[in-house]
Amino acid sequence: MSNTTATPAARPRKEFRNITVPQILSYRLPLAGKLSILHRVSGALLFLALPVLLLPLFQMSVSSPAGFEGFRAFAAHPISKLVLLVFIWAYLHHFCAGIRYLLLDLHMGMTKEGGKRSAGIVFVVSLALTAVFALKLFGAF
Amino acid sequence: MAASPEKIGSRRLVVGAHYGVKDFIAQRVTAVILVIYTLVLGVMALLAPAFTYETWVHLFNFRTGAFPTGQLLATLAVIATAYHAWIGVRDIWMDYVKPTGIRLLLQVLTILWLLGVVVYAANILWSL
Numbered sequence: 001m002s003n004t005t006a007t008p009a010a011r012p013r014k015e016f017r018n019i020t021v022p023q024i025l026s027y028r029l030p031l032a033g034k035l036s037i038l039h040r041v042s043g044a045l046l047f048l049a050l051p052v053l054l055l056p057l058f059q060m061s062v063s064s065p066a067g068f069e070g071f072r073a074f075a076a077h078p079i080s081k082l083v084l085l086v087f088i089w090a091y092l093h094h095f096c097a098g099i100r101y102l103l104l105d106l107h108m109g110m111t112k113e114g115g116k117r118s119a120g121i122v123f124v125v126s127l128a129l130t131a132v133f134a135l136k137l138f139g140a141f
Numbered sequence: 142m143a144a145s146p147e148k149i150g151s152r153r154l155v156v157g158a159h160y161g162v163k164d165f166i167a168q169r170v171t172a173v174i175l176v177i178y179t180l181v182l183g184v185m186a187l188l189a190p191a192f193t194y195e196t197w198v199h200l201f202n203f204r205t206g207a208f209p210t211g212q213l214l215a216t217l218a219v220i221a222t223a224y225h226a227w228i229g230v231r232d233i234w235m236d237y238v239k240p241t242g243i244r245l246l247l248q249v250l251t252i253l254w255l256l257g258v259v260v261y262a263a264n265i266l267w268s269l
Contacts, residue, residue: 047226059265068194
């Protein structure tokens with residue numbers, strides 16, 4: 001039995017503690033770790049914006065033809081486009097990363113390599129889709 | 142009962158929301174609902190002839206016969222969103238906010254925030 005009290009001369013155990021705020025930026029996460037924290041950040045962002053920005057904009061756009069034109073006028077401003085793009089990215093990242101988690105729950109891609117590869121796919125797909133929306137927003141097609 | 146309900150065996154102290162199995166399932170079920178709704182909405186938007194007020198509103202108030210399918214699907218998606226967000230945001234508070242009182246306050250505010258979302262969205266949808 002590996003009982004610590006039985007080996008008094010044992011080396012002091014390595015202590016792992018939560019990192020502190022100043023360490024966050026220098027902490028090197030694997031790709032799946034970056035995906036994970038961005039999943040949380042994008043979810044929190046959508047949660048906060050939903051009743052104060054996203055639903056009011058939705059209400060404006062569906063309330064009346066005049067409201068719809070009002071929404072188009074709002075969305076025509078470059079800063080509005082950037083703000084909308086942040087939330088489009090947040091939704092797409094949360095969506096794609098969430099599908100990856102659902103597949104992991106089904107025990108698909110559970111290996112270290114598989115996890116890294118699927119994280120890469122999520123970033124490629126979500127950023128490519130965001131780019132499509134960006135091109136559409138800024139009138140490329 | 143032989144043991145107090147909080148203790149299982151001599152070491153394991155059962156705390157919190159029944160180890161979260163129900164929430165784990167609910168978070169995934171609501172996620173699947175939202176994936177399906179997003180895909181349905183996306184396909185319908187891509188099939189729409191042009192981006193006008195009529196085609197846009199139609200996505201959310203279309204009817205099958207006299208049945209308000211569009212509104213019902215959107216309302217279901219809003220409720221799924223609120224439930225999904227409750228679990229996710231609650232997890233954030235549980236991970237980063239340790240003082241019980243502050244955590245409880247944030248959780249209560251989160252519930253009120255999300256109830257507001259559901260009422261606000263339902264109000265928009267059912268006046269279309």
